[in-house]
Structures are given as C-alpha cells and as structure tokens.
Amino acid sequence: MKALIVEDDFTNRLLLQSFLSHYGECHIAANGKEAVEAYQAAAQQNQRYDLICMDILMPEMDGRDAIRVIRHMEANASIYGGGAKIFMTSALDDVKEIVRAFRGLCDAYLVKPIDTRKLLDELKGHNLVQ
Amino acid sequence: MADDNPTNLMVIMAQLAKLGYGADSVVNGGEALAALDREAYSLVLMDCQMPVMDGYEATRRIRASRHREMPVIAVTAHAMAGDREKCLNAGMSDYLAKPVELHRLAEILSRWTVTPASQGLRSSIEIFDERALLERLMNDRQLATKVMQGFLSDFPRQLDQLGRKIAESDALGAGLQAHAMKGAAATVAAGGLRAVALEIEQAGRAGALPRVIELIPVAAREFHHLQTALRHSGWA
Numbered sequence: 001m002k003a004l005i006v007e008d009d010f011t012n013r014l015l016l017q018s019f020l021s022h023y024g025e026c027h028i029a030a031n032g033k034e035a036v037e038a039y040q041a042a043a044q045q046n047q048r049y050d051l052i053c054m055d056i057l058m059p060e061m062d063g064r065d066a067i068r069v070i071r072h073m074e075a076n077a078s079i080y081g082g083g084a085k086i087f088m089t090s091a092l093d094d095v096k097e098i099v100r101a102f103r104g105l106c107d108a109y110l111v112k113p114i115d116t117r118k119l120l121d122e123l124k125g126h127n128l129v130q
Numbered sequence: 131m132a133d134d135n136p137t138n139l140m141v142i143m144a145q146l147a148k149l150g151y152g153a154d155s156v157v158n159g160g161e162a163l164a165a166l167d168r169e170a171y172s173l174v175l176m177d178c179q180m181p182v183m184d185g186y187e188a189t190r191r192i193r194a195s196r197h198r199e200m201p202v203i204a205v206t207a208h209a210m211a212g213d214r215e216k217c218l219n220a221g222m223s224d225y226l227a228k229p230v231e232l233h234r235l236a237e238i239l240s241r242w243t244v245t246p247a248s249q250g251l252r253s254s255i256e257i258f259d260e261r262a263l264l265e266r267l268m269n270d271r272q273l274a275t276k277v278m279q280g281f282l283s284d285f286p287r288q289l290d291q292l293g294r295k296i297a298e299s300d301a302l303g304a305g306l307q308a309h310a311m312k313g314a315a316a317t318v319a320a321g322g323l324r325a326v327a328l329e330i331e332q333a334g335r336a337g338a339l340p341r342v343i344e345l346i347p348v349a350a351r352e353f354h355h356l357q358t359a360l361r362h363s364g365w366a
Contacts, residue, residue, distance in 0.1 A: 010288075011314035014280040018273055057309055091313045113316040115266045116273075 003051040006035040008058040032061030049084045132162040133177035159188025172243040178206040186220040193221040201242040257359045263319035305334025323352045
C-alpha cells in the first residue's frame with residue numbers, strides 16, 4: 001500500500017504516519033495544495049497512491065477543494081472507481097453535513113481524534129491491508 | 131500571601147476574600163516555605179523585599195523543592211523595567227504591581243489557578259485521560275508515547291505561531307491555528323487544553339482578537355498543567 005497523509009497538524013500527522021507505515025510507504029502533505037502536487041508527481045511516475053488520508057480544515061487549500069481536484073484529475077486520466085481510496089479525517093462536529101457534502105467523493109470518514117482500530121477496519125474493508 | 135507590611139497584607143487578604151479565595155498570610159520567605167510544607171496551596175503571592183528571607187530567595191528554594199510546580203506571583207512596588215526580569219529570573223511565574231488593583235489580581239489568579247467555583251471538581255482525567263488515549267490506539271503504549279512526545283515538543287511552536295497571527299492582527303488565521311491545536315490536544319486526550327483551544331478557535335472565527343489574546347495565557351497554563359500531570363503519571 002502506498003499512502004498520502006494530508007494533515008496540517010504535526011501530532012495528527014505523526015500518529016497517522018507511525019500507524020500507517022506498518023502497512024506501507026507513507027508520504028506527507030501539510031495542506032491541500034501540497035496534496036495535489038504530491039498526487040500529480042505520483043501520477044506522472046505512474047505510482048499512484050492507494051490511500052489518501054485527507055484532513056478538511058487546512059491553510060492554503062482545504063481538504064474539500066483538494067479532493068475535488070484529485071477526483072477531477074482522475075476523471076481526466078479516465079480512472080473511474082479504481083482511483084485512490086480517500087479517507088476523510090475530520091474534527092468537525094457536524095459529521096452528517098460532511099458525509100452529505102462528500103458522498104461519492106470519499107470512501108470513508110474518520111472522526112478525530114483518530115481511533116486506530118476504526119482506521120484499521122476501514123483499511124481492511126477497502127482491501128488496503130489483509 | 132507573603133508580605134512583611136501589615137497594611138499591604140490586610141488589603142490583599144481582603145481583596146482575596148472578596149474574590150472568593152481562601153488565603154493564609156505570612157511575613158517572610160522562610161515562613162512561606164514552612165507554610166507550603168504544612169498545607170496544600172494552589173498559588174503563592176510573594177512580596178519581593180522582606181526581612182529574614184526575601185521573595186527572590188524564597189522562590190529559588192521553592193523551585194528547588196518538591197513544590198517546584200507551584201505558581202509564585204511576585205507582588206512588588208518596584209515599577210522599574212528590570213524588576214520584572216529579576217522576578218522571572220528568580221523563577222517567579224508572574225508579576226503583580228503594588229498597589230494591587232482588584233481586577234489585575236482577579237486576572238492573575240484566574241490565569242494561574244482554577245477558579246474557586248470549579249476547584250475540586252476538576253479531576254486529573256480532564257487534564258489527561260490516559261485510558262481514553264490507550265483505548266483509541268489499540269492499547270499500543272509505544273505509539274501513544276511517541277505521539278505524546280511529538281505533541282509536547284510541537285505545542286510550544288504552535289503557541290508561537292498563534293502569537294504571530296495575533297501580531298499580524300489575523301483573527302481568522304489565529305482561529306485556524308487554534309483549530310489545529312484543538313485537534314492535536316484531542317489526539318493526545320488532553321481535554322482541558324482541547325477546551326481552551328476550542329474557545330480560541332471560536333473567538334478567532336468571530337474576529338474577537340482581544341478574546342484570543344486573553345486566552346493565550348490560559349492555554350499556556352493548561353499546557354503546564356498537562357506537563358505536570360504527565361510527569362506525575364510517568365508519561366513524560
């Protein structure tokens with residue numbers, strides 16, 4: 001599994017990176033803009049990410065915009081359905097609103113603080129780990 | 131409250147009573163040290179110039195004792211610029227100028243102690259919930275320790291960044307910064323710190339920069355509480 005962690009907070013980044021690196025290679029982006037750049041670079045080398053963990057509220061470009069851009073780039077490359085699994089990580093209290101806004105764009109929603117068991121369940125559920 | 135001047139003592143004791151704080155008074159630094167060994171206090175108000183043992187020496191000794199975490203507030207008539215440094219160098223936590231104004235005293239006390247109303251209600255779990263953290267990380271103590279250490283080293287930098295946003299009068303930026311701090315505090319199960327960060331985030335979003343500024347020392351204090359709690363429970 002190759003993962004991209006998009007998160008502006010150091011502590012949360014450290015947690016996700018420490019946990020996910022047991023299961024594969026992890027790259028880090030500190031905001032949506034860096035995420036899009038990392039996605040593009042990986043796509044150009046044809047080494048796409050299997051998983052993108054995306055925070056919502058970030059400086060520069062937030063997670064919503066980054067996800068739309070990435071899905072748009074996938075569509076332009078004629079990748080439908082087989083693209084990166086995107087797990088949205090959010091500390092926002094109104095999870096329902098987020099789910100409504102991102103139905104179809106994301107594969108899973110993880111509420112912060114991250115519970116590694118729930119994360120692992122999602123990884124298994126999306127066949128990212130055995 | 132340590133002060134050798136009876137009038138000053140009387141005034142401050144009355145002010146403390148008015149604000150709802152219980153207090154004992156002593157007349158020099160040596161007596162203050164003895165009182166700390168006798169009773170459990172939340173904070174020391176320390177006059178700087180006292181006979182037998184002055185406030186600076188008493189504070190140095192407090193910092194070298196088992197009471198090293200005790201907030202010590204300098205109370206001094208010296209209004210020179212260098213006095214503040216002298217107090218902080220001696221290990222004093224904060225500084226209160228004489229004559230002591232009631233609202234300044236209230237502000238300092240709320241900054242460095244829990245308020246009288248909530249005293250005793252606040253459990254250590256509110257500061258740091260070890261069980262919640264471990265449960266959330268599948269009881270992986272090694273991972274929890276690593277994340278906690280990362281948080282402790284990163285949080286002062288986050289406070290600095292918040293200060294920078296304030297210096298730029300960027301309330302929204304401060305709100306976004308506090309949002310990240312809130313997420314980090316929640317991740318390490320630091321409930322008290324998370325609550326303050328949430329308040330800062332809301333104030334920032336509302337453009338209420340003065341409120342953000344007011345809350346920064348509260349966040350710093352809460353971080354200090356957390357560090358103390360972690361040291362006591364062997365996490366840091």
